[in-house]
Amino acid sequence: MKTLYLMRHAKSSWNFDGLSDNERPLNNRGRTDAPQMGQALAGRNIQPDMLVSSPAVRALSTAALVAKELNYPPDSIRVIPGIYEADAEHLIDIIRELPDEASSVLLVGHNPTLTDTVNRLSAHSLNDLPTAAVVCLHFHTERWAEVHRTNSEFYFYDYPKNHHDE
Template sequence: MKTLYLMRHAKSSWSFNDLSDKERPLNDRGRCDAPVMGQALAKRNIRPGLLVSSGAVRALSTAALVAKELEYPSDQIQVVDDIYGADVDGLLHIIQQLPDQAESVLLVGHNNTITDTANALSPSPLNEMPTAAVVCLHFHTDSWAQVHRTNAEFYFFDTPKNNEA
């Protein structure tokens, strides 16, 4: 069985007009929400075998903050630049190329592609994923190349609002 955690990056800042979209950092809320979601995943005893992130600053920062809460070494986060700007087919291709040694993968990316990919794979429809939201899907296969809606099982959907104190 393969387990995929799709995460939308945390809230980013629009305050820096001189930065490209790919360089935009997290804002204060994003820097707060990412660790909250990491803690929520840790409470579920989730320890991904592989953490993959877009190379965009806001996604990579989200991945690093979550990794810290999961005690996942930040230097082992795999950056896949093609996640940034990918459409659903592109993201599915990236997922289907993941190494089969990894039983579980946390992938941090961007909307609308994260929500649309979750809906393409999930047997249960999802509304738009808010920033820092995570959806978990199990796949009844031993190969990432075989990941598909037909062998998927929806496991959970979580957001920062669900984890507010």
């Protein structure tokens, strides 16, 4: 079985006029929500074999904050440039190219691509994945190249507002 965690980057800042979209950092809420979601994943005893991220500053920062909470070495985060501007079809291609040695992968990326990807890879339908939200899908296969809607199982969906009262 393969397990895929799709996580949208945490809330980013729009306060820096001179920065490109790729360079936008997390805002205060994002810097709070990302580790909070990392703690939520740790509370589920989740330890991904691989953590991959878009190269965008907000995505990579989210990945690093989550990695810290999961005791995943931040220098082992794999940056995949194609995640940044991928549509769902391209992101699914990226997922299908993941190494089979990794049974579980946490991928940090962007919307609307992540929502579209969840909707293509599972029977569960999402309207919009909020910032820092995580969806977990199980695939009944031993090869990433074979992940498909027909062998998927929607496992859980979690997001920061579920944890704000803790």
